[in-house]
Amino acid sequence: MPATVTLLIEPLPADASVDDLERTFREVDQAEPALRVGELSTQRGDGIFETIGVVDGHAQEVRPHLERLRNSARICDLPEPNLVQWEAAIATALARIPATGEFGIKLVLSRGVEHGPAPTAWLAASPVADQSGPREQGIRAVTLDRGYDRGAAERAPWLLLGAKTLSYAVNMAAIREAKRRGADDAVFVSADGYVMEGPTSSVILRRGGVYSTPAPSGAILHGTTQQSLFEHLAAIGGQVEYRDIPVADLRSADAAWLVSSVRLAAGITALDDRPMPYDAAETAAFNAYLLTPRD
Ligand code: PLP
Numbered sequence: 616m617p618a619t620v621t622l623l624i625e626p627l628p629a630d631a632s633v634d635d636l637e638r639t640f641r642e643v644d645q646a647e648p649a650l651r652v653g654e655l656s657t658q659r660g661d662g663i664f665e666t667i668g669v670v671d672g673h674a675q676e677v678r679p680h681l682e683r684l685r686n687s688a689r690i691c692d693l694p695e696p697n698l699v700q701w702e703a704a705i706a707t708a709l710a711r712i713p714a715t716g717e718f719g720i721k722l723v724l725s726r727g728v729e730h731g732p733a734p735t736a737w738l739a740a741s742p743v744a745d746q747s748g749p750r751e752q753g754i755r756a757v758t759l760d761r762g763y764d765r766g767a768a769e770r771a772p773w774l775l776l777g778a779k780t781l782s783y784a785v786n787m788a789a790i791r792e793a794k795r796r797g798a799d800d801a802v803f804v805s806a807d808g809y810v811m812e813g814p815t816s817s818v819i820l821r822r823g824g825v826y827s828t829p830a831p832s833g834a835i836l837h838g839t840t841q842q843s844l845f846e847h848l849a850a851i852g853g854q855v856e857y858r859d860i861p862v863a864d865l866r867s868a869d870a871a872w873l874v875s876s877v878r879l880a881a882g883i884t885a886l887d888d889r890p891m892p893y894d895a896a897e898t899a900a901f902n903a904y905l906l907t908p909r910d
Contacts (some may be wrong), residue, residue: 620711621645624704624736626724629695636703642711645739654735654841655730662725662735666888667705668876669718669740673908674705675876677731679839680853686724687778694734695811701738708740708817717743719877739876744880752895753882754799754873758862759789761803761811765859768833777833800873802865802886803832812859817841820860820868821894827864830857840874840905847904870894872901879905 625639633639656662663897665680681698688696705720712718718740725735768776780888793801802818803811810818810829819840820826826848831837865871871883872893880901884893 619645620708620740622738626736627697627700656725662781665722672714676839690778704738727817749881753884755885756800756883757793757796757798758804759801764807779867789814811835813873816873820871825854
């Protein structure tokens with residue numbers, strides 16, 4: 616069984632109902648060229664994506680990821696995706712990858728080729744590198760200025776801030792800057808001094824027994840992992856809240872994590888070179904929960 620699977624998808628209109636969805640997928644070899652040179656995803660990063668974690672053949676949080684894909688499409692004026700078709704594509708990929716181990720399934724919806732007839736869509740499933748280091752030992756993080764304030768999304772919707780667009784060059788540059796400063800990852804801070812998110816993760820902190828994450832103001836992505844963890848914490852009697860978090864509250868937290876679909880929960884062990892309290896037991900409990908099959 617191949618460890619990677621790539622499906623090119625003929626995107627259907629959101630309301631189309633097709634009996635044989637398999638006919639709209641075409642498997643291609645990940646090593647072979649499959650996109651046209653005029654693709655706007657490659658030329659301009661003009662498209663959206665999702666990355667879904669797969670644990671032992673089960674794709675986690677598929678619906679929340681697909682809802683976010685739909686929301687990103689709306690923000691970017693892309694045609695609304697047909698979620699039933701995407702679900703079927705995910706099921707097809709799951710049937711073709713090994714039934715054990717961790718995988719990532721990336722969904723991409725691009726504006727297509729300039730003046731082309733339709734958007735371009737594909738799915739790529741690949742094995743995930745070993746994540747035991749960040750999950751078990753934690754990560755060192757630095758705060759980095761995001762360059763705009765918390766209200767930027769409302770004031771300037773053309774910045775597409777709440778959408779998960781393919782344009783991740785800035786996010787990758789932030790991780791390189793974190794590494795230059797001797798850390799593993801970054802926490803973006805708004806120009807007005809509030810915690811936002813990591814370049815590829817959401818921030819959760821615990822202070823006085825309350826778990827907090829930045830209010831989804833439209834300037835950050837609403838993380839599926841954070842939402843699932845909050846539902847779980849609330850179900851076991853934890854107190855969770857969305858609020859504006861001044862950076863000082865993160866520095867003085869009792870514990871803090873960066874959470875995301877593939878790496879899952881990574882505890883922050885140091886922030887801007889100052890040690891942070893690291894809760895190994897709670898981090899292990901978070902990851903045990905995040906590794907169990909969830910819909
Ligand atoms: N924020 C950003 C900017 C991200 O890129 C990601 C994930 O890639 C997240 C938050 C966390 O989202 P999720 O938990 O759905 O993976």
